[in-house]
Structures are given as C-alpha cells and as structure tokens.
Amino acid sequence: MKTVLISSFDMEVGGVERSLISMLDHFNYENYAVDLMLYRHQGEFLELLNKKTNLLNEIPQYTTFRKSISEVFKDKQISIGFSRIFSKIHAELVGKFKGMSEPGYYQMQLMWKYVLPFLPKLDKEYDVAISYLWPHYFVAEKVKAKKKIAWIHTDYSTIETDINLDLRMWNKFDYIAAVSEACKSSFLKKYGELENKVIVIENITSPEFIREMAKEKVDNPMMKDNRFKIVTVARLSHAKGIDNAVKALKKLKEKGYYDIAWYVVGYGGDEAMIKDLIKESKLDDSFVLLGKKTNPYPFMNETDLYVQPSRYEGKAVTVGEAQILSKPVLITNYTTAKSQVKDGFDGYITDLSITGLVSGIxxxxxxxxxxxxxxxxxxxxxxxxxxQLEKLYHIVN
Known part of the structure; x- marks a missing residue:
C-alpha cells in the first residue's frame, strides 16, 4: 500500500478546503494510506473529513501560522514570534519601496523563510507528499518523500512575490498540479522555466453531494425575499472583489433597478471595510452579508443569478457548484475565466470592472x-x- 501525505493550513470554510474535502472523499483508500497534516485543527469542515483519512496530531510550532503575533508570544514560541515581526517589517519596507499593491503574499513568503529553522521535520518517509496550499515550504523542506507535489489554486501571475525565493521552493517539487489549463498557463507566465513540472488536475467535484446538501433546511432570509436575488460565495478579500460588487449594486440602484438584492456568503479580513462601504452607499437593506456558512448550497439554490466578481482566480470552486445547481452564472473576465465557463453557453463573462459588473447583471x-x-x-x-484522481494515482505509481 502506497503512503500519501497531504498538508494544508486548517479546515476553515473556503473553496480550497471544500475541494480538499471532496478529494479525500473520493480517494482510493484500498490502495493508498493517507495522512493529513493540518497546521491547526480548526474550522467547521473538520467534521466533514473522511474517517478513512488519518489526521496527524498538531505540532505546536505549526499552529502559529494563522495566529496573531501576540498569540504566538503567549504560546511561548518566542523565536517564531520575533521572526514574524521581522518579516512584517521587511515586507512593509520592500512593499513601499517597490510600490506593491498587496505585499501580504510577499510577507507570507518572508515569514516562512525566517521561521523555517525553528520548525521540526516529520520523521516518517512517504511515497508521495502533497502540499495543498501555498506557500509550500513545509513539504519542500520538512518532509521526506520519494515524490513531492505542490497544488496551485490561484492566478500566480497577479501575485507579487520574490520570484527567486519562490523558484528555490518550487524546484524542491517533482510536480506542480494546477487546477485548470488557464491556471497552468498564468503560472507559466511567471515561472516559465518550470514548464516540465506543471500538470493539470482539476478540483474534484461531487454533484450528488452538492445537490443533496442544497436541500438542507436552514434559516435563510432569501426565501422570504421576493426581489431579484444575486448570490456570491467568497472570502471577503481583495482577490474576490466584493468591494466592486457593492459599488456595482449602488450604480444599478442609481439606474433604477430597485428590486435587486445581493447576498454574500463568506467571511474574511475585508469585512469591516465592506460593511463601511455598504453603509456609505446606503445599501444596508439590499447588500446583505450572511457571514460564514458551512453549507452554502441552500443559499445558492435560492438565487436568480450567481455572480463571481473576482479580480483573480485559479478556478473558483463556487462557480462550478452554482453550475451543478443549474444556476445562471456571471463571472468577471479574470485571467482564467475562460477555463471556468463557456461564455454564453453555461455562464456569462463580463468585463473585470464595476462597469462590467453593472452591464452584465x-x-x-x-x-x-x-x-x-x-x-x-x-x-x-x-x-x-x-x-481526475487517476492522474494523481498515475504519478504516485
């Protein structure tokens, strides 16, 4: 029996985590023994983990990654705490000097670079080790495996990072698995020298599971709303463009479309900013943040139109899920959009701008x-x- 390690951060509600749950549900456990290394045993999706997956014990040093710096010091991880401070200062200085619009990714790179000496290695050797979420330094540096695979879920051509630092990490892997052809193409625009490593393995989807979950009875204010309902399921972050969605709805109201309501299922760091924007735009009764939901499908099921207003994506899991629920889908023309929907056939692609969202809707x-x-x-x-899992088995074997 082949041994497989899969690593990720946690099981908080998100598209990447949902795709991991689906992959683990469809794994061939008769031929493969799967260990799952989560840096932190946290998140609503933990209870959805397949019982045949062996969840490894938490390692204290790795639990620090999604904690605040003050929490890290409280945990007595002093070296990691100072490394985090140093990486934050370093990233802010370089970000200002280079005019980075979003230095957060660069800061995360630096954080891993500086904390690596303080992170323990895993003792066990695997036939294959999969790093499911960037940055992939844990599997690259701290795991022994005959083969190593890094998964990519986003459009790396849009992310500002130290390319040389990245290349040293990517070169520790035998394969890089992109979730779509367009995701692969955008990755190679930035890292062309890695072409011989990149393969495509799409996110595993289970239409039966999604349709069944959509039937669940939940407290859903949309069911009592007779307006034209738009739904977006996404993290409240710059990448997902929820701020543009608020601005687009404001313009639609100004054009006289008073009976449109936009519901967003999700949470994230931009929540306070988006709430302020909703208030400033006087959209409190029509742009509704529903918060974190373990099961977003009953909300998708009530929509008249599913909209993904993202600035960039690898392949948005939620768009495919809306299509499975037979909902009309509108997405912005991010770099990988054409791998997501066939424009005019099973979805509609509009210009990546507030004006584009307005005209498309x-x-x-x-x-x-x-x-x-x-x-x-x-x-x-x-x-x-x-x-799609057969491609993974082929690599392992």
Missing part, C-alpha cells in the same frame, strides 16, 4: 431567455470529474 436581469438558456445547458452538463 443588467443584461441577465432583463433577459429571462438568456438565463433560461444558461440554466438548461448547466442542467444537461455532467460536472462530475472523479476521473
């Missing part, structure tokens, strides 16, 4: 015929892709 709001066409094409498409 306006078009689909006005045309029941277009929405019905998108719905029917989704209804007649088989979105199951369990066969």
């Amino acid at each position: 306006e078009k689909l709001y006005k045309s029941q015929e277009i929405r019905d066409r998108l719905i029917n094409h989704c209804r007649n498409t088989n979105f199951s892709n369990k066969s």
Whole structure:
C-alpha cells in the first residue's frame, strides 16, 4: 500500500478546503494510506473529513501560522514570534519601496523563510507528499518523500512575490498540479522555466453531494425575499472583489433597478471595510452579508443569478457548484475565466470592472431567455470529474 501525505493550513470554510474535502472523499483508500497534516485543527469542515483519512496530531510550532503575533508570544514560541515581526517589517519596507499593491503574499513568503529553522521535520518517509496550499515550504523542506507535489489554486501571475525565493521552493517539487489549463498557463507566465513540472488536475467535484446538501433546511432570509436575488460565495478579500460588487449594486440602484438584492456568503479580513462601504452607499437593506456558512448550497439554490466578481482566480470552486445547481452564472473576465465557463453557453463573462459588473447583471436581469438558456445547458452538463484522481494515482505509481 502506497503512503500519501497531504498538508494544508486548517479546515476553515473556503473553496480550497471544500475541494480538499471532496478529494479525500473520493480517494482510493484500498490502495493508498493517507495522512493529513493540518497546521491547526480548526474550522467547521473538520467534521466533514473522511474517517478513512488519518489526521496527524498538531505540532505546536505549526499552529502559529494563522495566529496573531501576540498569540504566538503567549504560546511561548518566542523565536517564531520575533521572526514574524521581522518579516512584517521587511515586507512593509520592500512593499513601499517597490510600490506593491498587496505585499501580504510577499510577507507570507518572508515569514516562512525566517521561521523555517525553528520548525521540526516529520520523521516518517512517504511515497508521495502533497502540499495543498501555498506557500509550500513545509513539504519542500520538512518532509521526506520519494515524490513531492505542490497544488496551485490561484492566478500566480497577479501575485507579487520574490520570484527567486519562490523558484528555490518550487524546484524542491517533482510536480506542480494546477487546477485548470488557464491556471497552468498564468503560472507559466511567471515561472516559465518550470514548464516540465506543471500538470493539470482539476478540483474534484461531487454533484450528488452538492445537490443533496442544497436541500438542507436552514434559516435563510432569501426565501422570504421576493426581489431579484444575486448570490456570491467568497472570502471577503481583495482577490474576490466584493468591494466592486457593492459599488456595482449602488450604480444599478442609481439606474433604477430597485428590486435587486445581493447576498454574500463568506467571511474574511475585508469585512469591516465592506460593511463601511455598504453603509456609505446606503445599501444596508439590499447588500446583505450572511457571514460564514458551512453549507452554502441552500443559499445558492435560492438565487436568480450567481455572480463571481473576482479580480483573480485559479478556478473558483463556487462557480462550478452554482453550475451543478443549474444556476445562471456571471463571472468577471479574470485571467482564467475562460477555463471556468463557456461564455454564453453555461455562464456569462463580463468585463473585470464595476462597469462590467453593472452591464452584465443588467443584461441577465432583463433577459429571462438568456438565463433560461444558461440554466438548461448547466442542467444537461455532467460536472462530475472523479476521473481526475487517476492522474494523481498515475504519478504516485
């Protein structure tokens, strides 16, 4: 029996975590013994883990990554705490000097670079070790395995990082698994010399599971709302463009579309900023933040239109899930958008801007015929892709 290690941060509610749950549900446990290394045993999705997956014990040093610096010092991880402070100062200085719009990714890189000497290695050797979420330094530096695979879920051409530092890490892997062809293509724009390592393994989806979960009875204010309902399921972060969604709805109201309500399922660091923006835009009664939901599918099921207003994506899990539920989908034209939907067939791609969102929503709001066409094409498409795991088994063997 082959041994497999998969590592990730935690099991908080998110698209990457949902795709990991789905992959673990469909794994061939007769041929593979799977260990899961979560840096922190935290998050609502923990209870959804397949019982055949062996969850390794927490290691104190690794639990620090999503804690505040003050919490790290309280945990008496003094060396890691000072490394975090140093990486924060370093990233802020370089970010200002280079005019980085979002230095957070660079700061995370530096954090791993500086804390690596204080992180223990795993004793066990594996046939294959998979790092499921960037940055991939744990599997690159602290795990012994015959083969190593790093998963990529986002558009790396849009992320500001130290490329040389990244390349040293990527070169520790035998394979880099992109979740779509477009995700692979955008990655290679930045790291062209890694072309021989990059393969495509799509996120594993289970239409049966999603449709069943959508039937769950939940407290859902959308069921009592007779307006035209838009839903977005996403983290409240810069990448997901929720701020642009608020601005787009404001413009739609100014154009006289008073009966549109926009519901967002999710949480994240931009929550306070988005709430302020909603208040300033006088949209308190029509742009509704529903917060974190373990099961977003009943909310998706009530929508008239699913919108993904992202600035960048690898392949948005939630868009595929909305299509599985036969909902008309509108996405912005981020770099990998054309791998996500066939424009005009099972979704609609609009310009990546506030104006683009306004015109796209306006078009689909006005045309029941277009929405019905998108719905029917989704209804007649088989979105199951369990066969993608065969690519992984082929690498392991």
